[in-house]
Amino acid sequence: MNTIENTLFIGKVLLRYPRLESTNLTAIDYLSKNTPTDGTVILTYDQYGGRGQIGSKWESAPDKNVSLSIILYPDFLESRQQFLLSQAISLGIYDFLNHYLTGNLRIKWPNDLYVEQKKIAGILIQNVLSGRTLQSAIVGIGININQEKFLSKAANPVSLAQMTNGDHDLDQCVIDLCHALDLRYQQLKSGRYETIQKEYLSRLYRYGTLARFKKPDGPIFMGKISGISPIGKLVIDVEGELREFGMKEVEFVD
Helix, strand or coil: CCCCCCCCCCCCCEEEECCECCHHHHHHHHHHHCCCCCCEEEEECCECCCECHHHCECCCCCCCCEEEEEEECCCCCEHHHCHHHHHHHHHHHHHHHHCCCCCCEEEECCCEEEECCEEEEEEEEEEEEECCEEEEEEEEEEECCCCCCCCCCCCCECCHHHHHCCCCCHHHHHHHHHHHHHHHHHHHHCCCHHHHHHHHHHCECCECCEEEEECCCCCEEEEEEEEECCCCCEEEEECCEEEEECCCCCEEEC
């Protein structure tokens, strides 16, 4: 499989590797030496050094999960709009998983996917800016597909196989995922920003419900997620006051 059929961008070129430390690192290196097609996918089923947001590690057993990175050129977005790319990608993964799952699937800000309070997928996006616009983006995606045992200290991991009581064909999962992401990327390129923002909010974990939050090394407080700021910060209503939090500035308390 070296291409995904019936897509406009995502997976028109697919580079598959038997084993990689990190698909994002490989994509960055490939982009530095080549001019890949928009939507080029770097794929492996054996990633041994993947990471998530702010340096966290991503556990993936060999030949059990999907690890891939997508090279994009979203130069139609201004730098202040870059969270729209994250929202579109999150929705694409949601669409893919929602085809298989009947459970309570949600996007956990900023861009993890949770099902019934457990993490099933994560995203790491590395953007390169040029002036006021995005020059390129490496979109790293990890989805737990067939892994049954998790050995790391990551909180509450779960796989598609565990939720559906059966294994899934990894190649077919990649095809379905690329189709879902391609539709969302087309939506983004066509400027349907309001639709993306509204759908992201409607699928957001704990949106509009009173919940407990915590600042790092701070007290627990009650609040309601009321929205996302234009630059991607989480907006929480705390006793009638709207406060904005960036990544690692607030934690969810179960």
